[in-house]
Amino acid sequence: MNQYLSKIGRRIKEPPISWLMKTAIETPGLISLAAGFTDSLTLPVEETFLITKNIYKKAGKIALQYGSTEGDINLRQLTSDRIKMLDNVENPSYLPERVLITNGSQQFLYMLVEALCEEEDIILVEAPTYFVFLGILQSHNIAARNIKLDPDGINIDSLKATLDCLDKNGELQKVKFFYSVSYFQNPTSYSTAENKKREILKILKYYEKKAGHPIYYVEDTAYRELRFAGQDIPSGLSFTNLNNHVIYTGTYSKPFATGIRVGYAFLPPEIYQVIKRIKGNHDFGTANYLQQIIVEAIKSGIYAKHLKIIAKRYSEKANLMGKEIKNNFDFPVHYITPTGGLYFWVALPDKAKTGFKSRVFQQALKKKVIYVPGEICYADDPYFKKPTNELRISFGYSEETDISAGIKRLGDAIRESIS
Ligand SMILES: Cc1ncc(COP(=O)(O)O)c(C=O)c1O
Missing domain, CATH: 3.90.1150.10 (Aspartate Aminotransferase, domain 1)
Structure with missing residues (x-):
């Protein structure tokens, strides 16, 4: 029909x-x-009104013009500085050259699936997970395996058992990444502890040798900056010897304004160009005007x-x-x-x-x-x-x-x- x-x-x-x-x-x-x-x-509202007035005064012509596919260099630098500051570590994974600005982190998740997955591939997800992400997998005919979730992050035995089972079934090559909403998770509000992140990365490294290709650890940090108690936790980017297959995505939607909808990702060099090309086909760059609002919000201290x-x-x-x-x-x-x-x-x-x-x-x-x-x-x-x-x-x-x-x-x- x-x-x-x-x-x-x-x-x-x-x-x-x-x-x-x-x-x-x-x-x-x-x-x-x-x-x-x-x-x-x-x-x-008031703050964004002032910011936009400033933008028209200082950089109206830039803001109202197309930008670049990878995003405004100032915003990439500020984003790099912010996440480095939160993680309190210095290493190449935070370089602005590894930052891609996107139309919300949702666009990034979609492009990531397009870049890495074929039909019938397998993605590991937390059980439960962000249901809109599951929609991307379903529409692309990509399977998911549920990994049991505990209040401090996924259950490590469940991760190992799932990977062992996939190995036994000869399906490890189909596994492309583990998707984790690692801070105040949607839907449970659980956060993944630092030691668990290390363990997860070690386990994925072990199995990716068997798979014959990277099995990325995708940290979706959409809620990281919506913390109202307790301490922040370093991201997987901060583990200098374990972070070569960490993909970190975040957003300015939830912490600032969902109507502005600017997101970002920190990507390992081998997939940066591929995802940038996909973004080139999607929209060849996130709206410059919206990016300039975030730049001004951060620079002026309004964001903080x-x-x-x-x-x-x-x-x-x-x-x-x-x-x-x-x-x-x-x-x-x-x-x-x-x-x-x-x-x-x-x-x-x-x-x-x-x-x-x-x-x-x-x-x-x-x-x-x-x-x-x-x-x-x-x-x-x-x-x-x-x-x-x-x-x-x-x-x-x-x-x-x-x-x-x-x-x-x-x-x-x-x-x-x-x-
Ligand atoms: C876990 C998670 N990731 C990503 C997104 C997408 O956010 P945005 O595209 O506005 O950055 C959301 C939105 O609800 C979310 O809950």
């Missing part, structure tokens, strides 16, 4: 996020705890100031959501209180199913509140049974009154569905 479409065109499914967003917009009075949107109240503002705000909203969960979820639940990012990841009793068709979801919808069903955050994997009793709820976008009302409604919906 759809034979005129490409294989991707035929295969691609409606991303669940589209339905969740449409329902949130079209249902009056609905509280969406599903969206990964950031806080609206603290968006840097903004990080402090959002840390305080998210800390307050996370505390409130934690309190409301404690007060309203009067049935057995498991969750950790996040110290950064945007999400609570909640496990209900086993019998409480949370999928789109479940009683819990339908009851929640009736009470005008929605969440992300946990099961969409797990890859289809024949070796893994997906849990069906979890949910992701976000304190990112909702204001205090909606957090309180939303959690109360959700508590009622769950209680009524499982009693």
